Amino acid sequence: MKKNSVLSKMYLVLIFFILYAPIFYLIFYSFNSGGTMYQFEGFTLNWYRELFQDTRLLTIVLNTVIIALLSATVSTILGVAGALAILYARKRRVKNTLLSLNNVLIVSPDVIIGASFLILFTMIGIKLGFISVLLAHIAFSVPIVVLMVLPKLEEMSESMIYAALDLGASRFDVLTKVILPYITPGIFAGFFMALTYSLDDFAVTFFVTGNGFTTLSVEIYSLARRGVSLNINALSALLFVFTMLLVVGYYFITKKSEKPRGMGVRQ
Missing domain, CATH: 1.10.3720.10 (MetI-like)
Known part of the structure; x- marks a missing residue:
């Protein structure tokens, strides 16, 4: 029973990782100063400032x-x-x-x-x-x-x-x-x-x-x-x-x- 419980928890963690990983990836690169989602060059809030300036x-x-x-x-x-x-x-x-x-x-x-x-x-x-x-x-x-x-x-x-x-x-x-x-x-x-x-x-x-x-x-x-x-x-x-x-x-x-x-x- 313990083995099944551990496997079910691992499966649940895997499913949540698949669901949420792309979202957190997208959020992470919203702070990228490089302007792309390929390489993180530095932390910035410029994209948020640009967002609030885009009427x-x-x-x-x-x-x-x-x-x-x-x-x-x-x-x-x-x-x-x-x-x-x-x-x-x-x-x-x-x-x-x-x-x-x-x-x-x-x-x-x-x-x-x-x-x-x-x-x-x-x-x-x-x-x-x-x-x-x-x-x-x-x-x-x-x-x-x-x-x-x-x-x-x-x-x-x-x-x-x-x-x-x-x-x-x-x-x-x-x-x-x-x-x-x-x-x-x-x-x-x-x-x-x-x-x-x-x-x-x-x-x-x-x-x-x-x-x-x-x-x-x-x-x-x-x-x-x-x-x-x-x-x-x-x-x-x-x-x-x-x-x-x-x-x-x-x-x-x-x-x-x-x-x-x-x-x-x-x-």
């Missing part, structure tokens, strides 16, 4: 963050409503159909989704830019939120709802004071997953961006074709730190929401 790139970062926050917020609201609709669908066939349609969007290739949105926006006359990107991000984020929220709804006991109704609570009170507080961890998980998918997306965004508006992933792709400057390394390092802070924040939020329940059980 166009900072505007693109701001666009990306705004799109991610807006799409994650709207998709979380729609995803929670969708999960409730799937859970309380009266006919089993309707429930299975809704769940299947939700899952199809997740497994569909991003290129097909992006091309479909491009055709749709062109046909209905929506100008490619901020609105088209926002709508596309909301559309592919909603199914993710549904999958995060639905398991929490399914594990909730119906007796809690019946007890609230027997005590005189309205359906709105049941929703806001019983259901939503119970599924809060799933809602936060769906929000952060939607936020991550939006920040990370390239394929769908590539199809629906227009002249004068772009996101960070599309901009980095276009820069990479001409040769990436190390200020992109600096930007990637800052985004990695920001992502880690989000993960740590989500961890403490979930711990804080679980703590009162644990205290209540001990009492």
Whole structure:
């Protein structure tokens, strides 16, 4: 058993090394004064200074963050409503159909989704830019939120709802004071997953961006074709730190929401 435990730990370390080594390599060379990622010549913060002086790139970062926050917020609201609709669908066939349609969007290739949105926006006359990107991000984020929220709804006991109704609570009170507080961890998980998918997306965004508006992933792709400057390394390092802070924040939020329940059980 000890041998298997050691091997499993070594395997886990190897997997994490493969995943994180390229990221730390990129961060390490963001401090290189040589200007390339082939030989480290000396420590410098010039690439970070250059990054903060590049107003166009900072505007693109701001666009990306705004799109991610807006799409994650709207998709979380729609995803929670969708999960409730799937859970309380009266006919089993309707429930299975809704769940299947939700899952199809997740497994569909991003290129097909992006091309479909491009055709749709062109046909209905929506100008490619901020609105088209926002709508596309909301559309592919909603199914993710549904999958995060639905398991929490399914594990909730119906007796809690019946007890609230027997005590005189309205359906709105049941929703806001019983259901939503119970599924809060799933809602936060769906929000952060939607936020991550939006920040990370390239394929769908590539199809629906227009002249004068772009996101960070599309901009980095276009820069990479001409040769990436190390200020992109600096930007990637800052985004990695920001992502880690989000993960740590989500961890403490979930711990804080679980703590009162644990205290209540001990009492």
